[in-house]
Amino acid sequence: MEADDRFLQRYLDSCKATAAGYIERATRFNVTDLVVRDARPVVRQFTVTIRHELEVCSESTDHHGVHHPGQGDFGTADWKWYQEQAAVQGRAELTRPETMDSLVQSVRNQAYAAISARTRLRTHPRRLFHTYTCNGCNGRGRVCCERCSGAGQVRCGGCSGSGRVSCSSCGGSGTVVQHRTVTDYNGHSRSETQHRSCGSCSGGRVTCFHCGGSGQNRCGNCGGSGEVTCTGCSGHGYLTKVTSTVTYTNPGFSGRYPEGTPDYVHAALCKVGFASLASHGEIALEHVNVFREKSAVEFVYQCTMPFCELSIDVRGVTSHWVMFGADPQIFDAGGVLEALLESDFKALADVSAGRARWSPWFYRSAGKAIAPFMESEVNQMVIDATSEGLAPNAVVERVSRSVSEAYVQQTLENLKTTISVALNWSRFRSFIALIILSIPFSFAAIAYIERDKRIDLLSADTQRLIYPPGNSGIVWEMGLMTIPFTVLGWFLAKWLSTRWLKKAGGERTVLWAQRQGLLMGKWTALMVIVTAVGTTGAFFKRWPMWIDNDGKGYGVIPLYKPRIPVEAQEAAMEMEKMRREGRKFESVVDIEKKRRERARLKPAKKPPVENAEKP
Template identity: 85%
Template sequence: MTDLAVLDARPVMHQFSITIRHVLEVASEGTDYHGVHHPGQGDFGTADWKWYLEEVGLQAHAELDRPETMDSLVHSVRNQAYAAISVKTCIRTHPRRLFHTYTCNGCNGRGRVCCDRCSGSGQVTCGGCSGSGRVSCSSCGGSGTVVQHRTVTDYNGHSRSETQHRSCGSCSGGRVTCFHCGGSGQNQCGNCGGSGEVTCSGCSGHGYLTKITSTATYTIPSFAGRYPEGTPEHVHAALCKVGFASLASHGDITLEKVDVFREKSAVEFVYQCTMPFCELSIDVRGVTSKWVMFGTDPQIFDAGGVLEALLESDFKALADVSTGSARWSPWFYRSASKAIAPFMESEVNQMVLDATTEGLAPNAIVERLSRSVSETYVQETLKNLKTTVSVALNWSRLRCLIVFIILSIPFSFAAIAYIERDKRIDLLSADTHRLIYPPGNADIVWEMGLMTIPFTLLGWFVAKWLSTRWLKKAGGERTVLWAQRQGLLMGKWTALAIMVTAVGSTGAFFKRWPMWIDHQGKGYGMIPLYEPRIPVEAQKAAEEMEKMRREGRKFESVVEIEKKRRERNKLAPAKNAPAGNAEKP
């Protein structure tokens, strides 16, 4: 790192005391067992619930007042290394267990309960006939009649096939007795075997349960540091970061004294500690700061703002982009990418974003970073990054909206033209065209507007993917997660706004602009939208007009040709009629 120079490095020994306070806690833990369990030697058993609870309380109180428990704890901690007991630990279990046998409430001591499936009747509705006892006949399919085909020979020796319908001999009215239930409509319940009762799950059929309670004593340790006057604040921050329970590997720790508080059931162990720290004078780009390092795997606990100096260029670039004139450009995302990419390469900035995603406040983020940056830096960083990403994504929303509106107009035009292709008639001349909707001065064509919804909905998913892809490419996956938690990515409200705007704009456009289809199914005579189905009459007229063109005869429109052809068809019967039928003058 060429920007960093070590001016001075000196070891510093800090002395302080660590108090580990052990508080005794007695807990009675009861477990229910199926059946009757008898107390063993030294145990206590009773069927009286009230007496049982009193005995549990008395045993817990006696255990808490037991002096031998505290003496055993003091002896154990003295003979072990520092912080050998650093979490809640069971130090003694009372040798006497308490037994209470009671009747199961679920079955009232019977061991069996009513079957839920058959409600205690032992019978369930037959699934084959749904309880009716009869099912459709398989021979006639439930019709009651069967069809018989046979070949018959008449007296001339000719054979013919006859079909006869006769009553089915296997059923009565198309129904037969259900073979599953024999016509009763009921089957034996498979859950209880027809007894109407099943084994009680609460007591496994024993009818009784036994609660067995054991009493245990726990020690709950807590750590506290006491520092001489004038001790720097970073000492406590370093100890908290490493953890008070693991300080034995970082310095010299000796037990100084033990204080027993029997009335509070607590013991305090006071240790004297001597820990080495390393203080360094660092010059970064002309800025002198003081670093404090601690631990076998050195960590920086007070960098004096030096990291802010190292990150100043990236921070300034992001701030300039978020407040500069480039944010008014539709292509702002290009400038944003150039500022976000180098900014997110820093591990400090990545940790700031991760901590923000977890919901930590700026002051908590500073503590997580061991105060290597200031709270102001964290706040300004998040503000500038949010502004930059927000502006870039807002421009993305606007571009998508404009593109969707522009593309939705021809999309709706083509869709409506294709849907109504069979309704278009009388397009027999080359100069004939049909307006999709007559243009007006007001109102909205909702049919055309609503036609844009499938297009804009699909486009929104594509736009969301593109914007997320851009952000991931610029700042990485953690930036996407942060933006998602901040509500910056395209969501349902963006989709709704785009759809509403596209529907209104497209519907209003169609009301004010003429759109027509010619007889060849082309929009404005240029854009092929579909292949029209030509009527027979129009096809014949078109063929005759083409014939006239080839022979060089006078050009007539399709309408005129069709009119003459119809007149000839009317006169044709009169010319072809027999002479005897003609009227005399």
């Protein structure tokens, strides 16, 4: 009795250490003031029965051709007799005493639950062979070709079965056009067009060279024979069915408990699985019951396993725990973590429903709420279980009932809302930045592409607009220039948002958000590109862009070196001449203005008067 008391005391100490370690791991708190208000360690005994029922199956396979039975096998061509023999062999195998004895001996000599799933015990040494005629070809090995329906000929595709095609010389018209040059008696040449009958065809049609005029070609599927090899028997004409009789065992587990055993005992054993009870307690084979008339055998095991019910107080929060097993396993943590994590839960709920979510910099407050929330192991387990597709009730069992189902549902909803709002703001900021940054890029690209078309604007005295504000319609070619920049920027924006989420909640949070469809996907990329193209095109409709005479956008950004007109070259030469002669220096613009003024004042030349034709 004293030994039992010492064992229970050691087990109670192990349960306390397990509870403290679990709380410290599952939360971000260093729990040092854990107080056990009540503890009831007890060793419970119960019975586990493993029932093995024999199952005999006739496994058949079909082989092409005739296969002869080997030594000890049985072969027949009578299908009815073949079925009777298979049934007789199966019944004999099911009641075979040696099969039951070998099963009992095998289980006795192995550890507990060594056979825990459907297992093959024996294959009957005699196989059954049945050779029969193939129904597809009736033993011929060949069947009618479906492509030509057995005729061996198919309609010619070149002439559609008519045997004649259009003449290539006259195009099917039956006449050819000839052009020749003739000279009349005055020596003048003229061109004449003559229509003559085509000498290569009759009425614009010629014999089809594919089929020689027959309208039929040899079938390429059967080679003209009208038959192809039967796929059912591979051309053998016969099939052989080979049947093997196999015996399986199907183990089933059940537990029987003394009267007054709490319900959580069975629930805890089902959670860990009856097949793995040997790692949680002491199990010994008590007796074996063989039911030969039912082809079943029962193995009864006596199990001894410690359980402990505890009432634990942590920081003023009282919870009721249930642990079991030689190495204490937590079955029910009494929802203690839900109370300890209330501050993190409330912070996440407040940030997801607060005013901060209307701010473009929402990601800052969101990161401060997500980071401490994801430091708790239980929250990490909830995220991982949800990423695996588990329902909330299954997630609660995964975390040993340390939180409630309502906590799981509300946590996932708040986390999804917080991440969704933060990523939406990230998309919006990236979208605005991409449009703004793509505008000068598009200006420069389109100005360079259309420099030859708009040289008249570039050579003007004053700064002109490439696209005046009053032009009609959206300049889509300008908007399309934003696509390359937008695509690269979208990948950068996705990387930045994923990096923020990974920094705030870790890799598992990124995986969960990806499973929930919160990260930027292909549809977001398409929406960003289309919107950027349309919006930028609309901006180009009203935003002026000017380039000076030196080919600089807004007079600052060098785009290209413009061509120098001939007049400008002459003005430059005249200015250089004035500089060498020491005359007063004038700019190219002044010289060009004087040259235009002289051209304007100079009288126009009168056109020459043609001599009147003499009568």
